Amino acid sequence: MSKKPSIPKGTRDFSPSEVVKRQYIMNTIKECFTTYGFQPIETPSFENSETLMGKYGEEGDRLIFKILNSGDYLNSKKKFISDELYQERNSNEIAKIISEKALRYDLTVPFARYVVQHQNDIVFPFKRYQMQPVWRADNPQKGRFREFYQCDADVVGSKSLWQEVELVQLYDAVFTQLGLKGTTIKMNNRKILSGIAEVIGEADKLIDFTVALDKLDKIGEEKVKEEMCSKGISDAAIEKVQPLFEASGTASDKLGMLKGLLATSEIGLEGITDLEFIVNSVDDLGLGSTSLEIDVTLARGLNYYTGAIFEVAAPEGVKMGSIGGGGRYDDLTGIFGLKDVSGVGISFGLDRIYLVLEELGLFPDTVSATTKVLFLNFGEQEGMYAMKAIKALRAEGVSAELYPDAAKFKKQMTYADRRGIPFVVLAGDKEIEAETYTLKNMGTGEQESLGLDQLSEALQ
Incomplete structure (x- = not known):
């Protein structure tokens, strides 16, 4: 496993x-x-160790994350670490050799x-x-x-x-x-x-x-x-x-x-x-x-x-x-x-x-990652009709999306509910013919039939 x-x-x-x-x-x-x-400025996530070490006191220095250099430190031919230093087990001196960079503190x-x-x-x-x-x-x-x-x-x-x-x-x-x-x-x-x-x-x-x-x-x-x-x-x-x-x-x-x-x-x-x-x-x-x-x-x-x-x-x-x-x-x-x-x-x-x-509990209710309105998907023709409205709404700054699959009505509504999306739009044959959209408030259950301009106003 x-x-x-x-x-x-x-x-x-x-x-x-x-x-x-x-x-x-x-x-x-x-x-x-x-x-x-x-x-505003930005600096790299890691610095040369000598830039950071010794600037935060003894306790601060111990909390600095060091980045290992690449290489085989114990390779006797390359001699990264001398035999004498290795035998002494002096971790501070060895660290200077095997780590030249550190994450910023x-x-x-x-x-x-x-x-x-x-x-x-x-x-x-x-x-x-x-x-x-x-x-x-x-x-x-x-x-x-x-x-x-x-x-x-x-x-x-x-x-x-x-x-x-x-x-x-x-x-x-x-x-x-x-x-x-x-x-x-x-x-x-x-x-x-x-x-x-x-x-x-x-x-x-x-x-x-x-x-x-x-x-x-x-x-x-x-x-x-x-x-x-x-x-x-x-x-x-x-x-x-x-x-x-x-x-x-x-x-x-x-x-x-x-x-x-x-x-x-x-x-x-x-x-x-x-x-x-x-x-x-x-x-x-x-x-x-x-x-x-x-x-x-x-x-x-x-x-x-x-x-x-x-x-x-x-x-x-x-x-x-x-x-x-x-x-x-x-x-x-x-x-x-x-x-x-x-x-x-x-x-x-x-x-x-x-x-x-x-x-x-001080975060405003408006601070949310949730889409404001979900258009239900009833098929290819209905999907295109919905997408045209979605494009217009997004141009007005309204977060809107189409459920990607023409799945069962209950599944799509459950998805909207679990995501916490406050509004859904139903756009089927009846709506296409009348050039309207049925807006449903997920909180109150109320529904109303609106033209595109009215729909945009209702969702602003």
Whole structure:
């Protein structure tokens, strides 16, 4: 017997109804991107390994899918791998020899590579959006997959904080159009985190500190402290950051706490000033369906962030990880040789947004992959009569189709019912003679005889 087919863990097939709903979300996001002046680009699904490795921190690097080179690596005549290296079983060094390419982990690092390669053709500041799949060798769970789409918007070539203000508004515009009320845009600043590491005497452990802090909502306060201890951060230093775990109240309250904690840190105070400008500007402009909140424990584990960082939480009561995130990166292109090009960007988590809209029943009834009207097939002459009407309806933008076979009436009606097609048209000898069409509403069972123009009006 043949083996039952399957797909890799962490990937999915999408049915027609699912694809249409996903396209509805993507079209909404794309429309907002365009309205805000962002231009589309696309990059390859895989990059040279050296482009990606070392850009996401140690944990991120482990999640990068590597692509094997072609060739027989153990062939002693070709000597891809030396006997010494083979005996050492050094997987990291061997990987560099047998894999020179990798599937992209996100869209930001490939975008930085794109900017450097095309710098002479780009008009700065450059506002780009990109909507493509990415891959991560993660542990699959609800809302977390190994293959998923990211929908990114970035601006490079400007250090102005108005860009952060606009990106907050962009988040709000998308979620407002999707009818997703109650989302929370959480914001912090990596300068503040750097300042905290400085004042507690652990500046050299900034990455370990932020990676642990970023897990607070997943593993809780005690586990975060345990991880910090395991990374060599002293008990005294951890005690000094206790105000972070206890922070509450308004944005003003949290900023006041941070000013006290970071009074001796120049970079920390700079981060506070940045946050104040963004919060005050957004307050003056107003938001529709979202709220902006300062989260003093928000860290985001990616190493390339240098300023404001964002994370979007689903409405309260929906159990889901973040549905968006991003931040400021002042020198991401520097890793590819182009210095002093500041950038800031955000990403929408398409797959998680889909799950949230589905759970809350927020997809409009008009979002459907279903044909609007099916013409029943009673034979060759009747089929041609139907096809002429179908051609005219399609020209008017009405989705219409002919049942391909002159099958039994019951079979054709069952097909329409199972497909969820709302209308069927009967066109037999009587209709041909009268130059009419009998339109049947599958929901109510009502029927009416209409001319072609009337039929088009009824189906618009």
